[in-house]
Each structure stands twice: as C-alpha cells, then as structure tokens.
Amino acid sequence: MEDKIKRLKLLLKESGSDAILISSVPNIIYLTSYSGFSYFEREAFLIITNKENYLITDGRYAEIAADIPGFKLIETSSENTIDSVFENLGKKIKKIGVEENDLSVSEYRKIRKYFKTANLKNLQNLRIIKNDNEIKAIKKACRIADMAFDYILRKIKKGVTEKELAFEIGFFIKRGGGDISFPPIVAFSKNSSIPHHQSSNRKLKADNIVLLDFGVKFDNYYSDITRTVFFGKADDKFRKIYQTVLTAQQKAIHYINLVGRRHPTYEVRARETRVRDIDEVSRGHITKHGYPTIPHSLGHGIGIEVHEPPRLSPKSKDILRPGMVFSIEPGIYIPGYGGVRIEDLVLIKENKLEILTHSPKEIIEI
Amino acid sequence: MEDKIKRLKLLLKESGSDAILISSVPNIIYLTSYSGFSYFEREAFLIITNKENYLITDGRYAEIAADIPGFKLIETSSENTIDSVFENLGKKIKKIGVEENDLSVSEYRKIRKYFKTANLKNLQNLRIIKNDNEIKAIKKACRIADMAFDYILRKIKKGVTEKELAFEIGFFIKRGGGDISFPPIVAFSKNSSIPHHQSSNRKLKADNIVLLDFGVKFDNYYSDITRTVFFGKADDKFRKIYQTVLTAQQKAIHYINLVGRRHPTYEVRARETRVRDIDEVSRGHITKHGYPTIPHSLGHGIGIEVHEPPRLSPKSKDILRPGMVFSIEPGIYIPGYGGVRIEDLVLIKENKLEILTHSPKEIIEI
Numbered sequence: 001m002e003d004k005i006k007r008l009k010l011l012l013k014e015s016g017s018d019a020i021l022i023s024s025v026p027n028i029i030y031l032t033s034y035s036g037f038s039y040f041e042r043e044a045f046l047i048i049t050n051k052e053n054y055l056i057t058d059g060r061y062a063e064i065a066a067d068i069p070g071f072k073l074i075e076t077s078s079e080n081t082i083d084s085v086f087e088n089l090g091k092k093i094k095k096i097g098v099e100e101n102d103l104s105v106s107e108y109r110k111i112r113k114y115f116k117t118a119n120l121k122n123l124q125n126l127r128i129i130k131n132d133n134e135i136k137a138i139k140k141a142c143r144i145a146d147m148a149f150d151y152i153l154r155k156i157k158k159g160v161t162e163k164e165l166a167f168e169i170g171f172f173i174k175r176g177g178g179d180i181s182f183p184p185i186v187a188f189s190k191n192s193s194i195p196h197h198q199s200s201n202r203k204l205k206a207d208n209i210v211l212l213d214f215g216v217k218f219d220n221y222y223s224d225i226t227r228t229v230f231f232g233k234a235d236d237k238f239r240k241i242y243q244t245v246l247t248a249q250q251k252a253i254h255y256i257n258l259v260g261r262r263h264p265t266y267e268v269r270a271r272e273t274r275v276r277d278i279d280e281v282s283r284g285h286i287t288k289h290g291y292p293t294i295p296h297s298l299g300h301g302i303g304i305e306v307h308e309p310p311r312l313s314p315k316s317k318d319i320l321r322p323g324m325v326f327s328i329e330p331g332i333y334i335p336g337y338g339g340v341r342i343e344d345l346v347l348i349k350e351n352k353l354e355i356l357t358h359s360p361k362e363i364i365e366i
Numbered sequence: 367m368e369d370k371i372k373r374l375k376l377l378l379k380e381s382g383s384d385a386i387l388i389s390s391v392p393n394i395i396y397l398t399s400y401s402g403f404s405y406f407e408r409e410a411f412l413i414i415t416n417k418e419n420y421l422i423t424d425g426r427y428a429e430i431a432a433d434i435p436g437f438k439l440i441e442t443s444s445e446n447t448i449d450s451v452f453e454n455l456g457k458k459i460k461k462i463g464v465e466e467n468d469l470s471v472s473e474y475r476k477i478r479k480y481f482k483t484a485n486l487k488n489l490q491n492l493r494i495i496k497n498d499n500e501i502k503a504i505k506k507a508c509r510i511a512d513m514a515f516d517y518i519l520r521k522i523k524k525g526v527t528e529k530e531l532a533f534e535i536g537f538f539i540k541r542g543g544g545d546i547s548f549p550p551i552v553a554f555s556k557n558s559s560i561p562h563h564q565s566s567n568r569k570l571k572a573d574n575i576v577l578l579d580f581g582v583k584f585d586n587y588y589s590d591i592t593r594t595v596f597f598g599k600a601d602d603k604f605r606k607i608y609q610t611v612l613t614a615q616q617k618a619i620h621y622i623n624l625v626g627r628r629h630p631t632y633e634v635r636a637r638e639t640r641v642r643d644i645d646e647v648s649r650g651h652i653t654k655h656g657y658p659t660i661p662h663s664l665g666h667g668i669g670i671e672v673h674e675p676p677r678l679s680p681k682s683k684d685i686l687r688p689g690m691v692f693s694i695e696p697g698i699y700i701p702g703y704g705g706v707r708i709e710d711l712v713l714i715k716e717n718k719l720e721i722l723t724h725s726p727k728e729i730i731e732i
Contacts, residue, residue, distance in 0.1 A: 059661025060561040102470035295425025
C-alpha cells in the first residue's frame with residue numbers, strides 16, 4: 001500500500017494540483033485493499049493531499065473504514081453532507097486532480113463549486129503494471145479457472161442447457177473459494193457466434209459447438225479464459241476455423257516473445273512495442289484466411305477490473321511493458337453457424353511472456 | 367415497451383431538445399428489455415428522436431441488437447468510431463438531452479463536440495412508477511427470497527461461517543431460477559453492527575446475533591430483504607432492540623396506510639405525502655428510545671436497480687405515488703455489540719400499501 005500511495009504522491013507533485021480525488025471503485029480497492037463499496041452508486045471518495053489521505057464515506061461503512069490503515073475517515077451524514085465536506089476541504093485545497101472518465105457530470109458540477117479541477121488521465125493507468133502480490137492473486141484466479149474448465153468438461157452432456165453449465169461453473173468456482181468475474185458465457189451451436197452471448201435454456205444437441213468463457217475473482221483479482229470444444233465429431237469446417245483461431249493466438253504470443261528478444265526481423269525495440277501491433281498480427285492472420293475480422297479487441301488488461309488497461313485494439317496507444325497482464329483472445333464468428341474463441345491470460349516479463357492459464361488447446365471432442 | 371417509448375417521446379417534447387441520449391444501463395434495460403450490456407464499461411447508447419430510436423453498440427452485440435424490436439442498430443467499429451457516429455447524428459440533431467448523473471465527464475466532453483446538451487433530470491425518475499409486469503417480476507423475486515430465508519434458517523448451525531451461509535443463500539436462489547441481487551450479507555455477533563458487512567470466515571457461536579440481508583434478481587427485477595435472528599436464547603438487550611426496530615418499521619407502514627386513507631390525524635393529502643416523512647416517523651421512534659439514529663436511509667426504491675428512486679431519506683424530495691415499490695428497513699447498530707435490521711419491500715397502491723416480502727418477523731431463536 002505504501003508504495004502505491006508514494007506513486008500517487010509523485011503523480012500529485014507532477015500534476016501541479018494540491019490534491020487528487022479518487023472516485024473509481026477499482027482505484028479505491030487498489031489503494032485501500034477494501035472492496036466493500038458498491039460499483040452501482042457512489043459510496044466513497046479518497047482525497048490524497050501532500051500531508052493527508054482522506055477516506056470519505058457514510059455511516060454504513062464508518063466502522064470498517066475507520067480501521068483502514070493510512071486513511072483518515074471523514075463520515076458523511078444528513079448533517080454533514082458531501083457538499084459540506086467538499087466545502088470544508090475547499091478551504092485548504094484549491095486545485096484537485098480528478099478522474100474525468102469516472103466522475104459523472106453531476107458530480108463534476110458539484111466538485112467545481114468548491115475546487116478548481118484538473119483531469120488526471122494517468123489515473124486510468126495507475127494499475128497497468130502489476131506487482132508481485134497482484135500477480136500472485138491473478139495466478140491463483142487462473143488456477144481455479146483451469147480447474148473449473150477441467151470440471152465442466154465432465155458436465156457436458158446431451159440435453160444439458162447453457163444455463164445449467166453456467167451455473168455449474170459458478171458453483172465450482174465458489175466452492176473453490178473464488179467468485180465469478182462475470183456471468184459465465186456458455187454458448188451452444190449458432191449462439192457461439194455472439195461474442196457476448198447470455199447463457200440461455202438452449203439444450204445441447206449432437207454436433208454442437210460449445211463455447212465457454214468465464215473468469216474467477218480471487219482476493220480482489222480476476223482471471224478470464226475461453227475455450228471452445230465440440231460435442232460430437234468435429235467436422236472440417238469447425239477444424240479449419242479452430243486451427244485459424246489457435247494459430248492467430250500463437251502468432252500473437254510468438255510476436256511478443258520475438259520483440260522481447262529484440263529479434264532482428266522485427267524492427268522495433270522491445271521497450272517500444274505498441275500493443276496494437278500484437279492485435280494486428282493476430283487479426284491479420286484471421287482476415288488473410290478469408291474470415292471476418294475479430295469484432296472485438298484482441299485482448300484487454302485485467303486485474304481489479306475484468307477489462308482495464310492496456311487495450312489490445314487497433315487504435316490502442318499503449319506500449320508493451322513488463323508487469324502487464326492481459327488476455328489474448330482471437331475469435332472467428334459466423335452468424336447462423338457459430339463461433340470459436342480461444343482466450344488465455346499472459347504476463348509480460350523482461351524478455352518474454354508467461355502464459356497464466358493452462359487449460360488444453362488442442363481440439364476437444366466430447 | 368411501446369408505452370415506455372411513448373412516455374419518453376413526451377418527455378422529449380417537453381424538454382425542447384431534438385433527441386434524448388440514454389446512457390445508463392438500467393434505463394437501456396428498461397427500454398429495450400435487453401440486459402446483456404456491461405455495467406462496468408460503456409457498451410451501448412440509445413438515441414431517441416421524434417422519428418427514430420437508435421441503439422448504438424459494437425460488433426460483439428451487433429447480432430443480438432439487430433433483433434431488438436423498435437430500435438435501429440448503429441454498429442460502431444474501429445472504422446466507424448463512436449466519434450464518427452456522433453458526428454453524423456450531429457448533422458440532424460442539434461440539441462440532445464442527456465443523463466448528467468450517468469455520463470462521465472470525458473464522455474460529456476466528447477458529446478459536446480457534436481451536440482448542444484441539456485440535462486434531463488426526469489430520466490432519473492423514468493422508472494419510479496412500476497407497471498403490472500414489473501410488479502409481477504418483483505413479486506416473483508420476493509417469493510424466491512422468502513423461500514431462501516426459510517431454507518437458510520435450517521442451515522444456521524454452530525460453527526458455520528458467514529461465508530458458508532452467504533454461499534448457501536446464493537446457491538438456493540440460483541437453483542430456484544433467480545440470481546442474487548448483491549453478495550448476501552451474513553453478519554454474526556458484533557459484525558452485525560456494520561450495516562454493509564462483507565461476509566467473513568467468522569464462525570457462529572452460541573448466543574450470537576445472525577443478520578441476513580439478501581435479494582433476488584428475477585427477469586431483470588430485484589427484491590431485497592433483511593431479517594435478524596438469534597442463535598441461542600435471546601436476552602433482554604436483544605429483545606428490546608429488536609422490538610424497537612420492528613415497531614419503527616410498523617410505524618412507517620401504518621403511516622403510509624393512514625395517509626392512503628387520508629386520515630384526519632395527519633394533515634396531509636395522500637397524493638402529496640413526502641417520502642421523507644415516512645423516514646422521519648420510523649427514525650424518530652428509534653432515537654426517541656435512546657438508540658443512535660439509523661446511519662442510512664429508511665429505504666430505497668427498487669426495480670431494475672437494487673437502489674433507485676424514490677429515496678426514503680431525511681433530505682428526499684420524492685412524493686409518495688401509487689405504483690412505487692420500495693424497501694422499509696430501519697436498523698439499530700451498536701458498535702462492539704451488534705445490530706438489528708428488518709427490511710421488507712412494499713408496493714404503494716391507491717389507498718394503502720401491500721407488503722411484498724412475507725418472511726416471519728417475530729423473534730426467531732435457533
């Protein structure tokens with residue numbers, strides 16, 4: 001925690017503001033290790049000045065918030081509204097850096113009554129490089145996900161519904177001490193052509209594609225994995241699509257390892273590799289084989305949020321750095337037929353990458 | 367759906383804008399009945415003009431979005447960015463009403479490049495009056511919650527942990543075809559003095575308070591219920607606190623029924639009752655008996671969100687209306703000792719209220 005706050009104070013110094021207002025729940029979890037505040041409504045703010053770190057919340061959280069080390073609690077109530085709190089702090093703090101991508105317009109108007117503001121864009125990337133503890137938590141979340149995949153293979157049977165399998169995945173993960181990252185996506189047959197399909201009551205039939213996309217939350221950190229298996233004997237059409245997706249993924253992995261070794265065939269230095277180039281390598285392989293382009297990014301950073309920086313998309317400006325953890329998940333989707341997606345999490349190290357999810361990737365026929 | 371869009375078009379007319387931009391996920395669910403968009407990042411917008419209803423989303427959702435009746439799909443991609451979409455629409459739409467309490471400052475800046483904007487505050491209350499279908503879904507969610515309470519009573523045993531009970535609640539609800547509204551709050555002994563306690567590995571011991579707060583999501587609609595039971599023989603201190611909370615809740619219910627009947631002892635007309643007066647009646651009963659005031663609102667509207675208008679708080683400006691559904695949940699919390707909260711959902715009808723959760727409220731000793 002100390003290190004994180006130190007980095008924030010450095011950011012504060014560079015910004016020319018007197019304080020930083022942290023409003024986004026993931027950044028609050030990151031800085032306080034407390035994950036009890038709602039994502040659905042505003043229940044807390046942090047204000048970091050050179051001298052003090054304030055945690056502002058209401059009576060429902062006061063008892064627990066008073067125990068969070070490194071922060072001074074300011075309790076709001078119907079007598080001490082957030083407006084009064086801001087007004088008081090505004091006497092000492094003139095200019096405050098805010099998260100413009102998180103604050104709502106209404107909140108911003110309120111804050112502007114009491115402070116000058118600056119948009120601290122860097123806060124979006126506050127968590128982009130993971131430390132050892134974070135990597136440990138993500139690895140544990142990946143291990144549970146791998147076990148869940150192994151478990152769910154045994155539940156894939158004729159007549160089972162998408163919802164039932166999704167439930168079983170969640171059940172297994174929770175029994176294993178984790179939580180689910182998002183409602184597991186289970187998609188049979190042509191449903192698998194919808195990248196973010198909502199699991200339905202559709203029943204599994206012979207010769208169906210089975211796409212499974214789920215993640216685990218462990219100790220506030222997420223994993224994310226996708227595998228696509230075949231219920232029956234895989235035909236050539238499926239095999240060709242599957243192989244194209246798998247190779248697209250392998251090319252991305254290979255590319256990262258190459259630039260890590262500063263391979264002469266790539267005229268880039270490892271430290272300056274744009275993550276969009278990774279997207280391009282993988283996406284290009286798919287379109288070159290006559291399939292539609294991936295209708296989503298090749299991947300996304302992951303940590304306290306399922307999707308966080310870096311973004312592996314054609315327009316991304318992020319640069320590859322050791323300590324980043326992200327997904328690589330190419331997919332081919334044919335409306336009316338179905339889709340294949342293969343997703344793994346990787347950790348970027350000094351000269352290469354480490355794959356964090358280990359479920360098998362050869363074609364599985366059940 | 368038709369009716370909802372009609373109401374929106376009326377709102378549009380009144381607003382003097384050319385279009386309405388709907389960004390909040392709950393309002394998108396309300397208007398499209400599609401609940402697949404993420405709450406954690408922006409994946410869709412609706413734009414409602416006099417002539418057209420647009421649904422703007424990306425390729426991951428394009429196939430499913432094309433099937434949503436009443437909306438014309440605009441698909442974003444790396445070629446057709448959200449900026450280009452806004453720029454194009456900006457040629458026809460001059461002024462657009464937005465949800466300032468939902469849009470982030472960054473999004474707002476982007477929108478302001480292409481449109482004049484107006485803050486449509488009424489959109490916050492778009493869902494405040496429930497129709498018959500919505501009430502039906504909430505009632506079903508309440509029924510499952512009541513069954514879950516009955517089920518969980520049988521799992522309360524010496525040595526069981528808070529997390530285990532929370533898991534069992536979730537398990538039961540999902541087996542019953544619902545989903546959980548939020549991680550169930552299970553709090554033993556002094557943990558129950560933290561209104562939003564995160565269930566821990568604490569084990570149940572003799573003479574412990576057991577506070578259970580959970581909800582069910584069914585067909586996109588939520589329920590919410592809290593009961594506090596005693597593991598062992600309840601002592602006088604607990605009994606006194608429990609009775610005070612229960613009476614505080616009954617007084618609120620009684621008050622609503624009285625104003626519904628335009629009772630002469632209350633100098634208000636039913637149609638102009640402020641919900642803050644309900645809060646006051648209940649809160650006053652608790653403080654009058656020497657206990658600390660409720661550190662949260664007396665209750666909250668519920669529907670597509672667990673917390674939505676109206677707010678039953680001392681500063682609320684909402685007026686009681688038939689069709690509202692909200693919680694009434696007084697509580698007494700004594701740090702170091704524990705807490706008692708009793709929460710039910712109620713539906714406001716023309717002349718009275720209907721209680722939607724039916725779990726027993728006499729003191730339960732296990």
